[in-house]
Amino acid sequence: MGLHDLRVAILASLIVCAFVEADDSCPGLPACFCSKDKTSVNCEGKNFTEFPTNVPTSGVKLYFGYNAITRLSTDQLAYLPYLEKLLLNVNKLTAIEAFSFRNLTRLNYLDLRGNKLTFVGKDSFSDLPTLQTLYLTTNLIETIEEGSFNGCKSLESIYLQSNKLKAVPPLGDLPALKQLVLEGNLIENATFPETFFKCTSMSNIVISNNNIEELRNETFQALQNRSLSTLYLSRNKITTASAGVFSHIRSITSLKLGSNPLDGADLRALIGSLAGKKLASIDLSDIKLNGILMLDTFSLLSNTTITSLKLTYNKIQSLENNVFYGLNRLIELDLSNCQLQITNEASFNGLDSLNLLNLEKNKLTDIPRNLPSRLTKLYMDDNQITAIPDSIFGNLEYLQELYIRYNSIQTLTQGSFMGLLKLERLNLYHNVIATIPGKTFDPLTSLKGLDMAKNNLANIQQSVGRFSSQGSLQYINLADNNCVYLQPDFFKFMTSLTEVHLERNNLGGLIAENYGGSFFASLTSLNQLYLMENSITHIPGPTFQSLESLQVLNVSRNKLRDWDSTLFRTTPKLRIFDVSYNLVANLQDENLRELSASLRSMNLTGNPFMCDCDLRWFRDWIDHTSVQLTNNLTYTCNGPAAWKNQPLMSFSRQKINCFVFTWWMITAICVTLALVIIIVSGLLYRKRWPIKLFIYKLRRTRRLRANDGQGNYGAINPDDGVYDAYISCSEDDTDWVRTHLLPVIDNGCLIKDEPFGGEFKCYFGERDSQPGSVAVGQMYEGINASRKVIVVLSRNYLNPTNLFELDLTITALYEKKLEDYVVIHIDKGLPLQKFPKHLANKIRRNEILEWTEDAHAQALMKGKLTDILKNREVAADRDTV
Incomplete structure (x- = not known):
């Protein structure tokens, strides 16, 4: 046997020993993995074509997914009495014989999704008294015979989505069944068979995405007196609904009927059958309303407990007066994406408890009047609103969040926000607001967040105390306004600010002239400051003198060449500093000395570094700093010619001659060499043990080759074990x-x-x-x-x-x-x-x-x-x- 073959044999033996010691092998199933106590067996993806007969009888959890098993026979698993969890997902099962799972009295979880079953016959799942969850998702099932689940008294959830069922199957006597999912089948007749009279615990039903066209009075008759948590019928083809379709059901917490071609009359019939029932939410998104809601559509719900109504993606051009009459308990109303153009004085009458109103992505040109007085959140993004008139929100004393982004607002008045004493979030992002009258924000004493980015506030006029009521403000965003001037006392009263966005303006001149540091002087709580793309050429030393809490500073994409040596003297908590894409050619000790010890990240990407003698200190600093330099491998030299476009990290003081040698330089070099020798000697001494080990291994290898090749050299006697x-x-x-x-x-x-x-x-x-x-x-x-x-x-x-x-x-x-x-x-x-x-x-x-x-x-x-x-x-x- 050659040396190479010997090494291969030894390696194979070690691998086998490792598996034996790991104790994860399965007796009789060498391709599988077992837990030490042989209660968990994993045979996923091992290309089994039939279920093995030598699975450890102690098995509790079996994982046989992603194989090619085609059939389960009667009593085939009966020798596994302790089995609790069985996964046979993604196999090629085409049939399950009667009583295939007999004797599995402890089985509670069975996963058969992703197979090729077309038929579930009588007693296929019988005698499983502890089964709770069954997945039959993504098969080809067309028929489920009555009696398929005999004896499954504990079965709680059956998942049958993505099959080919054409009717609701007769599941039999399943007193514990709570959840039935039939989504994505071919069901045309949604009538529940009489066997569901015995499913007394039913609470969640999903029949979405089928071919149901009609809901009759008898459709849910077998669910007599049930209290359903969810009933989802969305994405069907329902065009007709009988007046008593839901009359048999005691209560429905959440009902979804969206994406059905229902007209106003059918909608009234459906809603009429819900009268007097306990009801929390209805989803009526994307139904056929022909541009208008019938006046008395929701009056039939006056005796219900409905709190949420979703009408998104409908075509409702106008809201008539009193159209929501009867919904006095409604808390959330979603009318987004409805092409809504017109509201009337009394459109929202009767919504006495409404907290959230969503009017986003419509065609409103005016803010609706007489909005529900209990509103706390109002969303009107992406409309065509042009103005915020005086006192339009005067009755909304509880409003906390107001979003009017992506509109065409040009004008604010001194009374635009009158009455909003509890408003905390105001978002006017992406409008065309050009001026802010002096007392516009005075009523907003509780305001914490203000976003006016992407407007046209080129010059916020002089006005003493314009923001004097904003002592609670924590966030302000004035980015993308092409702003060239803010009055010196702009932030004077905003003493609670923690985050300020001024990016993509033209404030370079204002900041360069801030010699006394008064502009940010009151912002002692500020954590984050964003000044990107402001044409800043210089930042005076006192600018950040009061920002003792500053942690993040971004001045990227400006025209800075360096910064004052005292700029960061009073920012001891600064962690992230982004100065990328400026004109920094070189940095010296005085530029970085005052950066706090807490600095963790600095970004200098895209600066035109001049890789000459003056850059040596900075290049050395890069090698020794603990600060993470973002994208430092992309830093390139902009000059001189010999180094142009070369990576900055390839530059070092050893690669450039910056000296005219004199006698004292030679002396210094000699001293330096001596120190290097001392250091290297010290390092060799410190590393003497690794060096000794390296030498020992070399000698050991040579002796092994010289001897009998059995590794008998060394201090350890192989006989000792x-x-x-x-x-x-x-x-x-x-x-x-x-x-x-x-x-x-x-x-x-x-x-x-x-x-x-x-x-x-x-x-x-x-x-x-x-x-x-x-x-x-x-x-x-x-x-x-x-x-x-x-x-x-x-x-x-x-x-x-x-x-x-x-x-x-x-x-x-x-x-x-x-x-x-x-x-x-x-x-x-x-x-x-x-x-x-x-x-x-x-x-x-x-x-x-x-x-x-x-x-x-x-x-x-x-x-x-x-x-x-x-x-x-x-x-x-x-x-x-």
Whole structure:
């Protein structure tokens, strides 16, 4: 056998051993995975064509999805009495014989979705007394015979969506059935068979996306006196509805009838059958209303408890007076995307409890008058509104959110927001507002968020105290206004602001002239400031002098060449600084010195760096800073010619000659070289143990080739077998090991004929090392021949030799040659930061054993150690990080 073949054989053996030790193999099912106790079996995607007969009888959860199983026969699974969960999804099942699942008295979850079933015969799922959930989704089922579910007294949910059923199937006596999903079939007749009289727990029914054209009085008769949580009939072809179609049902919490071609008369018939019932929400989106709601359509719901009505995507050009009369308990009304153009003075009469009104994406040119007085949220985005008249919201004293984005508002008046004393969010984004009269925002004393981005506020006029009522304002957005001027006291009264957006304006001149730093002086709570694309050429030093809470600053896409050395002196919390796409050619120590120690990210992308002698300090700073430089690999040199378009990261002081050598420079170079030699020598000394290991491995490889090729070189005798534990300790702690550790766990001896009383074979260097072998070889071979490593941690352990021994342990752990390492802490008092990172993490997670002088604690510790050593979990089974 050649050396290559020998290596392949050894590798294969190790892989087999790893699987055996992992204990995840399944007897008789070599391609599958089992849990250790053989209760969970995973055979997904193994190309089975039939269900195997040698699944462990202890199986509780079986995963057989994504195979090619075609059939289940009678009593085929009867030998699995403990089975609770069975997944046969995405197979090729075409038939399930009667009583295929017999004797599965504990089965509660069955997944058969994605198969090719066309027929469910009698007793196919019979005698499953504990079955609760059944998935038959995405099959080809056309027929389900009555009696298919005999004995399924606990069945709660049946999912039958995406099949080819043409009628509601007779499911039989299922007293626990709560949820039935029939979405996406070919159902034309929605009448529930009489067998549903026995389904007394039914609460959720989904029959959306079928071919139902008519709802008759007898359609839901079998659901007599049921209290349904949901009934979804949307996306059908319903054109006709009898007046008593819902009369048999006691209550419906949520009813969806959207995307059906119902006209006004049919809608009235449907709603009429809901009169007097407990009802929470109705979805009537996208039905056929011919541009108008019939006046008394909703009056029939006056005795219901309806709180939510959705009428989106209908064609309702106008709202007549009192059209919603009777809905005095309604809380939410959605009229978005309805092509609505006209509302009348009394269109919203009777909506005494309405909190949310959505009028988005219509064709309104005016804000409706006499809106419901209890509104808290009003959405009118994407209409054609041109003005906000005086006192139009005067009766909305409870309104908290007002959104009128994407309109054509040109004018605000001093009384536009009169009466909105509780308004917290005002969003006027993307209008054409050009002026703000002096007292426009005075009533908005509770305002927290104001968005006026993408308007035409080129010049906000001088007006003392224009925002004097906005002491609660936390967010303001004035981006994209082409604004060139804001009065110096603009932010004076906005003392609670935490986020300010001024991007894409023309405020460069205003900021450059802010020599005293008064513009942002009152914003002591500001966290985020956005000044992108403002043609800023200079930011005076005092500009941010009051922004002690600033965390995010974005000045990208301006014309900055640098910044004042004192600019960030008073911003100790700054974390993110974006100065990308400016004109920064070079940065020096004075530019970055005052950036706070809390800075985590800086973006300099797209700046024209001049890669000459002046850039050397900044280039060195890049190599040593802990600040993340966003996209730093894309930084390029803009000059000089020799470096133009070259990556900035390829530039260094070694690649450019900036000196005229003199005698003192030569002296300095010599001194520097001497220092380099000292440093390299120091590094070699510090790395002496890894170097020794490298040399040992080279020699070991050569000797292996020279000998018999069986790996017999080294300190560990192959006849001794694998050690249970390798003991890693300081020389100063060997007495403790002899006295307290070996007597507890070791089955060997130190003195002939005086063995210890432990159970485990331990490697203890003082006893087990081979005379004449190098120390690093003893460590390497001993650790790799052991299942676990015991680290005896004390202040004596923190020396180069033991720390290298610990590094070997961690390496073996990551290479999955070692199961774990155990830390016994025998010397308290060391600060946590003095430990290596992996040890410190283990201590923080309390994954160490503590040695104390207390006898009871010692006994407890020894017991835990014994349990850990008995555990044979390998690194492959767990996260080794």
